[in-house]
Amino acid sequence: MISLIGFSSLCLSTIFSFVLLIPSSILHMKIKYFLFIYRSSTLLVCISFLSLILAYVTSDFSNFNVFQNSHSDKPLIYKITGAWGNHEGSILFWICMISIYGFLYSLISKSINDFKIIVLKIQSALFLIFALFVLFTSNPFLVNSVLVKEGLGLNPILQDPALAIHPPVLFLGYVGFSLVFSLAIASLLRGNQDHDWIKETRKWSMISWGFLTTGIALGSYWAYYELGWGGWWFWDPVENISLMPWIAGLALVHSLLMIRGEQAIEKWIIFLAILCFSLSILGTFLVRSGILTSVHSFTSDASRGLFILLIFFVTTGFGFLVFLIKSPSKKNDLHLLLINKTSALLINNILMMIAVLTILLGTIYPIIIEVLTNTRISVGGPYFNSTVLPILLPGFLLMSIAPALSWQTNKVKKFKIYVICFLVLSSLVVLHSYFTNFNSWGFIGLILSTWIIIASIISIVLRYKFSPTMQYIKSINSFIAHIGVGVMIIGITFSSIYQKEYNFNIAVGEEVAIDNQVLKLEKIQIIEEKNYQSLKANFSLEKKNRIISYIEPGKNYYPVSKMITTEAGIYHDWFKDIYITLGNENNNIWFIRVYINPLVSFIWVGVFIMIFSSVIAVIKK
Amino acid sequence: MRKIVLIIPLILLTTVCLFFLLFILFEKDPNNPPSALLNKNLPVFSSASLYNDKENLVSDSLKGKYTLINFFASWCTPCRAEHHLFFEIKKEKPELFILGFSYKDDPNDSKKYLEEEGNPYSFVGIDQDGKIGFEFGVFGLPETFIINSDGQIIFKHTGPLTKEIIDNEITNLF
Amino acid sequence: MKLQIFFKLLFFLFFLIFSYYSYASESVDDKVKQLTLELRCMTCQNQSVYDSDSDYAKDIKKVVEEKFKQGLSEKEIKDVLTERYGEYILFRPYFNSKNLILWLFPFILVIASMFVFLRNLKKNRIE
Numbered sequence: 001m002i003s004l005i006g007f008s009s010l011c012l013s014t015i016f017s018f019v020l021l022i023p024s025s026i027l028h029m030k031i032k033y034f035l036f037i038y039r040s041s042t043l044l045v046c047i048s049f050l051s052l053i054l055a056y057v058t059s060d061f062s063n064f065n066v067f068q069n070s071h072s073d074k075p076l077i078y079k080i081t082g083a084w085g086n087h088e089g090s091i092l093f094w095i096c097m098i099s100i101y102g103f104l105y106s107l108i109s110k111s112i113n114d115f116k117i118i119v120l121k122i123q124s125a126l127f128l129i130f131a132l133f134v135l136f137t138s139n140p141f142l143v144n145s146v147l148v149k150e151g152l153g154l155n156p157i158l159q160d161p162a163l164a165i166h167p168p169v170l171f172l173g174y175v176g177f178s179l180v181f182s183l184a185i186a187s188l189l190r191g192n193q194d195h196d197w198i199k200e201t202r203k204w205s206m207i208s209w210g211f212l213t214t215g216i217a218l219g220s221y222w223a224y225y226e227l228g229w230g231g232w233w234f235w236d237p238v239e240n241i242s243l244m245p246w247i248a249g250l251a252l253v254h255s256l257l258m259i260r261g262e263q264a265i266e267k268w269i270i271f272l273a274i275l276c277f278s279l280s281i282l283g284t285f286l287v288r289s290g291i292l293t294s295v296h297s298f299t300s301d302a303s304r305g306l307f308i309l310l311i312f313f314v315t316t317g318f319g320f321l322v323f324l325i326k327s328p329s330k331k332n333d334l335h336l337l338l339i340n341k342t343s344a345l346l347i348n349n350i351l352m353m354i355a356v357l358t359i360l361l362g363t364i365y366p367i368i369i370e371v372l373t374n375t376r377i378s379v380g381g382p383y384f385n386s387t388v389l390p391i392l393l394p395g396f397l398l399m400s401i402a403p404a405l406s407w408q409t410n411k412v413k414k415f416k417i418y419v420i421c422f423l424v425l426s427s428l429v430v431l432h433s434y435f436t437n438f439n440s441w442g443f444i445g446l447i448l449s450t451w452i453i454i455a456s457i458i459s460i461v462l463r464y465k466f467s468p469t470m471q472y473i474k475s476i477n478s479f480i481a482h483i484g485v486g487v488m489i490i491g492i493t494f495s496s497i498y499q500k501e502y503n504f505n506i507a508v509g510e511e512v513a514i515d516n517q518v519l520k521l522e523k524i525q526i527i528e529e530k531n532y533q534s535l536k537a538n539f540s541l542e543k544k545n546r547i548i549s550y551i552e553p554g555k556n557y558y559p560v561s562k563m564i565t566t567e568a569g570i571y572h573d574w575f576k577d578i579y580i581t582l583g584n585e586n587n588n589i590w591f592i593r594v595y596i597n598p599l600v601s602f603i604w605v606g607v608f609i610m611i612f613s614s615v616i617a618v619i620k621k
Numbered sequence: 622m623r624k625i626v627l628i629i630p631l632i633l634l635t636t637v638c639l640f641f642l643l644f645i646l647f648e649k650d651p652n653n654p655p656s657a658l659l660n661k662n663l664p665v666f667s668s669a670s671l672y673n674d675k676e677n678l679v680s681d682s683l684k685g686k687y688t689l690i691n692f693f694a695s696w697c698t699p700c701r702a703e704h705h706l707f708f709e710i711k712k713e714k715p716e717l718f719i720l721g722f723s724y725k726d727d728p729n730d731s732k733k734y735l736e737e738e739g740n741p742y743s744f745v746g747i748d749q750d751g752k753i754g755f756e757f758g759v760f761g762l763p764e765t766f767i768i769n770s771d772g773q774i775i776f777k778h779t780g781p782l783t784k785e786i787i788d789n790e791i792t793n794l795f
Numbered sequence: 796m797k798l799q800i801f802f803k804l805l806f807f808l809f810f811l812i813f814s815y816y817s818y819a820s821e822s823v824d825d826k827v828k829q830l831t832l833e834l835r836c837m838t839c840q841n842q843s844v845y846d847s848d849s850d851y852a853k854d855i856k857k858v859v860e861e862k863f864k865q866g867l868s869e870k871e872i873k874d875v876l877t878e879r880y881g882e883y884i885l886f887r888p889y890f891n892s893k894n895l896i897l898w899l900f901p902f903i904l905v906i907a908s909m910f911v912f913l914r915n916l917k918k919n920r921i922e
Contacts, residue, residue: 317631378883655881
C-alpha cells in the first residue's frame with residue numbers, strides 16, 4: 001500500500017513536470033498555473049520519498065528495496081537513514097532535491113516572470129530525465145515477489161551518525177548546482193546577465209558550495225574515525241569525484257564575488273555554472289555505473305550505467321552547446337596587472353581549472369588505458385599528491401594577500417608592513433625547522449598557512465574599523481574564509497607530516513609509554529548489542545600519573561552480513577589526537593597501532609570557519 | 622578564434638563518454654583486473670606431489686601439451702563451487718593436463734577436501750607458503766590458468782569458474 | 796613594481812626549498828613502509844598494503860622486506876611485483892610511454908596557461 005502511494009505520486013510528479021515542458025506555442029499557461037503545477041510536482045515527489053521512509057520505518061518488507069536494505073532490529077534512526085543509504089533511495093532523494101530547489105527558487109526569486117519560467121522549465125527538464133531514470137532502472141517501489149518475514153540487513157558500516165547525514169548534505173550540494181545550471185542556461189537563452197542575475201546566481205552557488213563543503217567534511221570526518229587507518233583523505237575515486245565540483249564551485253563563487261561588470265568574466269561564470277553541475281552528474285555516473293572500484297560501492301548494473309551516461313552526455317552536451325551557440329562574442333575587457341585583483345582572480349581560476357582537469361584525468365585515465373590496451377593501471381594518492389598539491393601552492397600564496405589587492409593598481413596599501421611580517425614569520429619558521437626534523441613539505445605548509453592567517457589579520461586590522469555589526473563581519477568575510485583555509489592547512493600539514501606512529505604487541509594489564517603519556521590495556525570486553533557483537537579493548541591514558549581518559553578501539557561483528565569492522569579508538573583534544581587501532585590477536589597478545597596526530601582538530605575547525613563564511617555570505621545585511 | 626576554443630569542451634565530452642561507453646560494453650569488471658601474465662611464459666617452478674613427496678613436477682615438463690592450472694584450498698568456499706566443473710573439462714578434453722595446487726593450505730586438509738569432493742587433477746602440487754602462487758600473481762582463490770603447448774599463459778581467471786566462462790572462453794582456446 | 800619583485804623572490808625561494816633533499820640513510824623498515832604505502836592491496840577496496848590487515852597484504856609486506864634485505868632497489872622490487880600483478884598494484888603509475896600524457900598533462904597546462912597569462916598581461920600594458 002505504501003509502495004503504491006509512493007510509486008503513483010512519483011509517476012504523477014513526473015507527468016506534471018513533463019506538462020511544464022510543453023512549449024508555450026502549443027500550450028500557453030499563465031504563470032500562476034505554471035507555478036501551481038510545478039509546486040504540485042514537488043509536493044508529489046516529496047510524498048513519494050516520505051512514503052519510502054515510512055516503508056522503512058514500518059519495516060514493510062513487501063517493498064523489495066526495504067527488504068534488501070533493512071532489518072527490523074535496526075535502531076529507528078538507522079531505519080530512516082537506510083532509505084537513502086542505497087542506490088534507488090538515494091536517487092529518489094536526488095530528484096526530490098532537484099524539485100525542491102526549483103520550488104524554493106520559485107518562492108524566493110525576484111526575477112521577472114518570463115525569466116523564472118525558463119529557469120523552472122530547465123529545472124523540470126533535469127527533474128524529468130532523472131525521474132525517468134528512477135522509474136525505468138532504479139525503482140525503489142518494486143514489490144517483493146516473495147513473502148518474507150525479515151530483511152537482509154543494512155550494511156553495518158552505514159550505521160553511523162556522520163555517515164547517515166553525509167549523503168543528504170552532499171546531495172544538497174551537488175543538486176544545488178542544478179539550479180545554478182538552470183540559471184546559467186536561462187540567462188544564455190534570454191541573452192542577459194544583469195546585476196540581479198549575478199546576485200541570484202551568487203546566492204544559490206554559495207548555498208550549494210556550502211553544503212558540498214559540509215558534505216565532504218562529514219565524509220572525511222567519518223572516514224577518519226570509522227575506516228580505522230587514521231586517514232581522512234585517500235584520493236579514492238569517489239572522493240575525487242566530490243572534489244571536482246567543489247573546486248569548480250569554489251572558482252565559480254570567487255568569480256561571482258569578484259565580478260564588476262567585466263563581460264569576459266560574465267561569460268566565464270556561465271561556463272563554470274554549466275561545468276559544476278556537469279561534474280556533479282559525472283560523479284553520479286562514475287559511482288553508480290560500477291566502472292570504478294572504491295571504498296564506496298553501489299551495486300552496479302550495465303543498464304543503469306548506460307542510462308546515466310546518456311543523462312550525463314545529453315545534459316552536459318546541451319549545456320555546452322547552448323553556451324557555444326548563444327554566448328555572444330564578448331570583448332576581452334579585463335584590466336590585468338601584475339598583480340591586481342583581477343589578475344589574482346584570473347590566476348585563481350586558471351589554477352583551479354588545472355587542478356580539476358588533473359583530478360579528472362587521473363580518475364578516468366585507468367578507464368581509458370584499459371579500453372585501449374586491456375591492461376589495468378592504478379592512479380592513486382601519490383599521483384595526485386605529486387601533481388595537484390604543487391599546482392595549488394601558488395594559489396595558497398596568492399590567497400594571503402588577494403583580498404587586499406587593488407583593482408586599479410598593482411600596489412598594496414602599507415606594503416612594507418606585509419613584507420616585514422613575512423620576513424619575521426619566515427625566520428620563526430626556519431628557526432622552528434632547525435630545531436625539529438626538517439621536511440620540505442612541512443616547512444612550506446607551515447609558512448603558507450601561517451602567512452595566510454597573519455596577512456589576513458593584518459588586512460583586517462589595517463582596512464576595517466571594528467564594530468560588532470553584521471556589516472563589519474560581512475566586509476571582512478573574505479578574510480575570514482581565507483583564515484579558515486590557513487587553519488585547515490596547518491591541521492593538514494601537522495597531522496600528516498608530523499604524525500607519529502607506534503606499533504606494539506600488548507596483553508591485558510600491560511602498559512606502553514609514548515612521549516610523556518602511558519597507555520595501559522585495562523581489559524577486553526565483549527558486548528552484545530542490538531544487531532552486532534562488539535569487542536572493545538579498554539585503554540587508560542595516563543599523564544603525570546593521572547588517568548585523563550579512556551580509549552576504546554574495537555572490532556564489531558555483524559551476524560547477519562558476517563562482516564567484521566574495525567573501530568578506531570580516539571582521544572581528541574585541541575592539540576592532538578591519539579588514535580588506536582586494534583589488529584590481530586595471538587595467544588591473548590594484541591597487536592595495536594597507535595598514531596599521534598598533532599593538530600587534527602585544526603582541520604575540522606578550519607573547514608567550519610569556511611562553512612561559517614559561506615553562511616555569512618548568503619545572509620542579508 | 623574564440624568560437625573554436627568553445628568547441629573543445631564538446632569534443633572532450635564526446636571522447637570521454639565514448640571511452641566510458643566502450644568500457645561498459647566490453648563488460649570490464651572493476652573487481653577482476655586483466656592478468657599481467659597473459660601471453661608471457663609459464664613461471665619456473667618445482668613442486669612435490671601432495672600425495673607422495675618423492676614425486677616431483679617441474680614446469681619444464683609441461684612443454685608440448687596444454688595445461689590447466691588451478692589454485693585451490695580446503696578453506697576456500699568458492700573453490701568448492703567450481704570443483705565439479707573440472708571433471709567435466711577432463712571428460713571433454715582428456716588430453717588436457719589438469720594441474721592443481723594446494724595453496725596455503727595444510728596438506729592433510731587438502732587431502733581430505735579432495736577425498737570429499739573428488740580429485741580431477743592429473744597432479745596435485747603443494748604450495749604451502751604461497752611462493753609458487755606469487756610467481757603466478759595469485760591474490761584471491763580460486764585462480765585458474767591455461768597454458769598452451771609452447772608454454773605461454775593464454776588464459777587467467779580469478780574467482781570461481783562457471784559453465785558460461787568455460788563455454789565462452791575456454792573451449793575456443795584449443 | 797615592488798610587488799612583482801616580491802613575488803618573484805618568493806617563487807625563487809620556494810624553488811630552492813623544493814630542491815632541498817635530505818640524504819639521510821633509511822632503515823629497512825622505513826623503506827618497507829614507504830613502498831608498501833604505494834602498493835595496492837589486491838584483495839581490498841582501494842587500501843594500501845601497509846594499511847591492510849589482510850593475508851595478501853601480510854604476504855606482500857614479507858616479500859618486500861625480503862627483497863630490500865637482499866639489496867634490491869625500490870624500482871627493482873616494483874618491477875618484480877608488476878611482472879606478477881600488473882601495474883595495477885602500483886598507486887603511483889610508472890612514468891613510461893603509456894602514462895606520458897598522464898604525467899605531463901598538468902605540467903603542460905601550467906606552462907601553457909602561464910604563457911597565455913603573461914601574453915595577455917603584455918597586451919594590457921601596450922594598450
